[in-house]
Each structure stands twice: as structure tokens, then as C-alpha cells.
Amino acid sequence: MIRTENLTKVYNGKPAVDGLDLEVGEGEIFGFLGPNGAGKSTTILMLTGMIEPTGGRCFVDGIEVANDPLNVKKTIGYLPEDVGFYGNMTGEQNLDYFARFYGMDAKARKERIAELLELVHLDGVTQKAGEYSRGMKQRLGLAQALINDPKVLFLDEPTANLDPEGVREYRELVEHLAGEGKTIFVSSHILSEVRVVCRTVGLLSKGKLAAQGTLEEVARALAPSDGDAVRIVVETREHLPAIDDPAVIDIERNGNRAVVRAKADIRDRLSASLFEQGLHVREMRLEEPEIEDVFMAAYRR
Numbered sequence: 001m002i003r004t005e006n007l008t009k010v011y012n013g014k015p016a017v018d019g020l021d022l023e024v025g026e027g028e029i030f031g032f033l034g035p036n037g038a039g040k041s042t043t044i045l046m047l048t049g050m051i052e053p054t055g056g057r058c059f060v061d062g063i064e065v066a067n068d069p070l071n072v073k074k075t076i077g078y079l080p081e082d083v084g085f086y087g088n089m090t091g092e093q094n095l096d097y098f099a100r101f102y103g104m105d106a107k108a109r110k111e112r113i114a115e116l117l118e119l120v121h122l123d124g125v126t127q128k129a130g131e132y133s134r135g136m137k138q139r140l141g142l143a144q145a146l147i148n149d150p151k152v153l154f155l156d157e158p159t160a161n162l163d164p165e166g167v168r169e170y171r172e173l174v175e176h177l178a179g180e181g182k183t184i185f186v187s188s189h190i191l192s193e194v195r196v197v198c199r200t201v202g203l204l205s206k207g208k209l210a211a212q213g214t215l216e217e218v219a220r221a222l223a224p225s226d227g228d229a230v231r232i233v234v235e236t237r238e239h240l241p242a243i244d245d246p247a248v249i250d251i252e253r254n255g256n257r258a259v260v261r262a263k264a265d266i267r268d269r270l271s272a273s274l275f276e277q278g279l280h281v282r283e284m285r286l287e288e289p290e291i292e293d294v295f296m297a298a299y300r301r
């Protein structure tokens with residue numbers, strides 16, 4: 001549904017987005033992660049046809065964006081990082097103004113706007129948008145992005161202005177929209193917020209894609225390599241005895257628990273040996289890297 005080929009944007013001789021190859025399938029909720037300045041907003045601006053790439057191409061729903069930005073705009077909804085409204089108009093009036101750009105007649109606009117205001121819990125709000133809280137503005141922005149019932153939704157840092165309750169409502173909304181079959185592309189620098197809604201992620205670093213896949217796949221791809229060593233977590237009920245195995249590199253002990261670094265996955269013979277010694281094994285598993293730690297390390301790189 002979304003695809004980029006060697007997508008590049010150069011500002012003042014410096015690439016903000018550098019040869020990006022990205023693929024997001026239909027109906028996916030994709031998290032576009034990266035630290036501030038990584039190039040996330042610039043990528044979204046190219047995908048939504050707001051700016052032209054310096055090089056490469058991008059496609060949304062099979063349309064090459066730079067060739068046919070108007071058609072792309074009919075297919076997509078976009079919530080910018082800093083959403084702006086006419087402060088002297090109500091939410092409903094703002095949405096009505098915006099809906100006219102899509103050539104919707106008065107009846108269609110009225111129906112759609114009522115539906116959307118209810119969806120984002122702004123129905124019955126009579127305040128002018130200028131008096132809205134940041135969270136309310138964000139929700140109105142989401143309603144605006146949905147006015148044309150888009151197939152693809154781009155959300156740039158959607159939770160930046162929300163309080164915890166707002167974040168929870170946003171998650172429910174995203175799930176609801178994904179349930180309708182929309183493809184959702186969410187940019188964020190906050191892993192914890194991406195991981196609760198997104199099934200797949202891409203990690204952008206200095207304009208380049210460092211990894212793409214499920215969170216677990218990305219964490220594995222980015223994990224610092226330790227040769228071919230595996231880390232095995234062992235816990236026994238009794239005190240853990242010395243482990244005499246030629247594959248063991250070293251052991252980090254902590255009471256009855258230990259992390260055994262070994263040249264191979266020796267879980268089978270390790271548990272057999274502990275069993276023979278009359279010990280009770282409570283836990284024996286390969287240690288997976290902590291996703292947060294791996295991402296933080298990748299951010300710092």
C-alpha cells in the first residue's frame with residue numbers, strides 16, 4: 001500500500017532522508033520510529049505529496065506520489081505534527097471548511113462531520129477551536145484527517161500533545177480504524193507508544209532505515225552481535241553448582257539464577273546434567289534482548 005524506492009531528500013547539501021526503501025502492506029499499522037531529526041516528518045511530507053523528493057520514488061496505493069499528488073490526496077488522510085485550525089471557528093465549522101475542498105455537498109458534509117465528531121468525542125463541544133486544549137486540537141486534527149474516509153492514514157507524532165487518558169483514547173481509535181481496514185502509518189520517537197498499536201515498525205536513523213519488521217525482528221536485527229554466543233537463563237530451586245561444560249564461555253551468577261554465555265545452545269545437556277545432580281530446574285530459556293535496550297542503543301548510534 002505504501003512503498004518507497006531509494007527515496008531521498010537533500011536540504012542544503014545534507015540528506016534528511018537518504019535512499020529509503022520502505023514497504024507497508026495494506027491494513028498494517030506501521031510504526032515509523034526514530035530520534036528527533038532522523039527524517040520522519042520529511043519522509044511523510046514526500047509520501048503525502050507536500051514536498052518533492054530530490055531522488056527516488058514513492059507510491060501510495062499504486063500511485064506514484066510525485067506524478068499525481070492530487071489523486072494521492074484523495075486516498076490519504078494526514079495529521080501533521082503541529083495541527084492548526086481557525087481559532088475563531090468551532091470544530092464543526094473548521095471541519096466543514098476543510099470538507100469543502102473535497103467537493104462534498106452540504107448533506108454529505110453534515111453527516112460525515114457529525115459522525116467524526118462523535119468518533120473523536122468532540123460532539124456537543126461548542127467552544128471555538130482557539131480555546132481547545134492541545135489534546136482536543138489533536139483529536140480535531142484526527143477528525144480532519146479522516147474527513148475523506150481515507151484508505152491510508154499518516155499520523156506524525158500523534159501522541160506528542162496528549163495526556164495519558166488521551167493516549168489511551170488515541171490507541172482505541174487507531175485500533176478501531178485499523179479494524180475498518182485502513183493502513184496506518186504512525187511516526188514517533190517513543191517506542192512504548194508505538195509498540196502498543198503497531199504490528200510492524202521501521203527504525204530510521206540519520207535518514208536511513210536501520211531495520212524493518214515486527215518489533216521482535218527489529219530488536220533481533222539491531223541487537224549487538226556477540227559472535228555466535230547464546231545467553232541461557234537458568235534458575236534452580238537449590239544453589240546452582242559449577243557448570244562444567246566445554247561450550248560455556250562464562251557465567252554471571254545471582255543466587256540460584258545465572259546467565260550462562262555459551263558457544264552453542266546447550267540447554268538440553270545442561271538440564272539433563274542438573275537433573276542428574278538431583279537439582280530442580282525452575283527456568284531454562286534463551287535470553288532475548290530487551291527491545292527497549294536495543295532501540296535505545298540504536299538511537300545513540
Ligand SMILES: Nc1ncnc2c1ncn2[C@@H]1O[C@H](COP(=O)(O)OP(=O)(O)OP(=O)(O)O)[C@@H](O)[C@H]1O
Nearest residue numbers: 011012016034035036037038039040041042043189
Ligand atoms: N525545510 C527544511 N529545510 C532545511 N532542513 C530541514 C527542513 N526540514 C527538515 N530539515 C532537516 O532534515 C532533518 C530531518 O528532519 P525531520 O523533521 O524530517 O526529522 P524528524 O525525524 O521528523 O524529527 P522530529 O521528530 O524532530 O520532527 C533535520 O536535520 C532537519 O533539520
